[in-house]
Amino acid sequence: MVTLKHITGLKDFSRRDIEDVLEVAIGLEDVCWGKKVSKLLEDKVLATLFYEPSTRTRLSFEAAMQRLGGKVISVADAKSTSSAWKGESLPDTIRTIDNYCDAIAMRHPGSGAAEIAASYSRVPILNAGDGTNEHPTQGLLDILTIRKERGTLDGLKVVMVGDLKHTRSTNSLTLGLSNFDVKFTFISPSGFETSPWILDVVKKRGVPYSQTTDLKQAVQEADVVYICRIQKERLEDPGDYEKIKGTYVFNRSLLEGVTKLVTVMHHLPRVGELSEDVDSYPGAAYFRQTFNGVLIRAALLAILFNRLPE
Numbered sequence: 001m002v003t004l005k006h007i008t009g010l011k012d013f014s015r016r017d018i019e020d021v022l023e024v025a026i027g028l029e030d031v032c033w034g035k036k037v038s039k040l041l042e043d044k045v046l047a048t049l050f051y052e053p054s055t056r057t058r059l060s061f062e063a064a065m066q067r068l069g070g071k072v073i074s075v076a077d078a079k080s081t082s083s084a085w086k087g088e089s090l091p092d093t094i095r096t097i098d099n100y101c102d103a104i105a106m107r108h109p110g111s112g113a114a115e116i117a118a119s120y121s122r123v124p125i126l127n128a129g130d131g132t133n134e135h136p137t138q139g140l141l142d143i144l145t146i147r148k149e150r151g152t153l154d155g156l157k158v159v160m161v162g163d164l165k166h167t168r169s170t171n172s173l174t175l176g177l178s179n180f181d182v183k184f185t186f187i188s189p190s191g192f193e194t195s196p197w198i199l200d201v202v203k204k205r206g207v208p209y210s211q212t213t214d215l216k217q218a219v220q221e222a223d224v225v226y227i228c229r230i231q232k233e234r235l236e237d238p239g240d241y242e243k244i245k246g247t248y249v250f251n252r253s254l255l256e257g258v259t260k261l262v263t264v265m266h267h268l269p270r271v272g273e274l275s276e277d278v279d280s281y282p283g284a285a286y287f288r289q290t291f292n293g294v295l296i297r298a299a300l301l302a303i304l305f306n307r308l309p310e
């Protein structure tokens with residue numbers, strides 16, 4: 001079984017590490033649906049420390065901890081309600097909060113903030129998204145979703161479309177999936193392409209990929225299509241948003257004439273790039289994907305505390 005001290009990114013996760021996490025997560029279905037009571041982490045406290053808005057990530061971390069019998073303390077808006085507002089540094093905040101809990105799930109606007117927090121923390125840091133860098137728990141829940149929807153992680157054509165430059169979810173997903181036998185197609189508005197450091201890892205691992213602008217054609221050949229929003233708040237020139245927001249919109253007409261089932265995913269929230277007319281399509285997995293977030297976060301907490309469920 002993989003041993004983890006902190007979870008800052010998927011860059012160094014092997015195929016085996018990912019498979020270990022998925023196995024634990026799959027075993028926690030009944031606990032995470034509340035059908036089976038668990039006391040696995042009843043003596044543990046998780047702190048959620050979020051410097052950026054969140055719906056799914058923070059609440060599913062908290063749900064996962066509570067489903068495992070653990071307790072949660074939370075700062076949902078650290079920028080304005082913690083001492084960060086008074087100017088406290090991240091290292092000082094971490095060296096304070098780690099006195100109150102056994103693990104910290106943190107979201108921060110700075111790329112690399114999770115590594116910094118980990119270097120100061122007495123307790124495990126779980127990166128819940130750091131700037132445009134990584135979102136490893138999202139990457140793992142996305143991989144779990146693909147595995148559950150497709151029954152395998154090998155032999156798949158995976159299309160990613162949208163703002164691949166600023167989206168940390170697709171960074172982590174690409175890094176994690178590049179341990180498997182997949183083929184990537186990346187589609188983004190000009191200037192919003194996948195970052196070179198991600199492509200370097202993909203190339204180093206010998207994973208085939210292409211970059212195209214033809215979404216219709218890519219969907220015809222895809223097993224999985226992963227759509228992401230334009231990260232408006234991360235653009236250097238906010239004026240760019242209005243210009244590019246409609247470049248790629250995934251709607252039901254793109255699936256016309258596609259005979260095999262395509263798995264459609266999105267990290268959410270969606271803000272126009274994924275039409276609601278896709279929701280009734282059997283391959284639309286994005287709300288099932290959100291439950292997998294509870295499974296993965298519960299599995300990671302169990303692994304970090306070295307308390308594997310029976």
Ligand code: NCD
Binds near residue numbers: 169267268
């Ligand atoms: C994402 C995030 O914050 O990185 N949301 C999420 O965790 N599901 C993506 C986003 O905000 O667009």
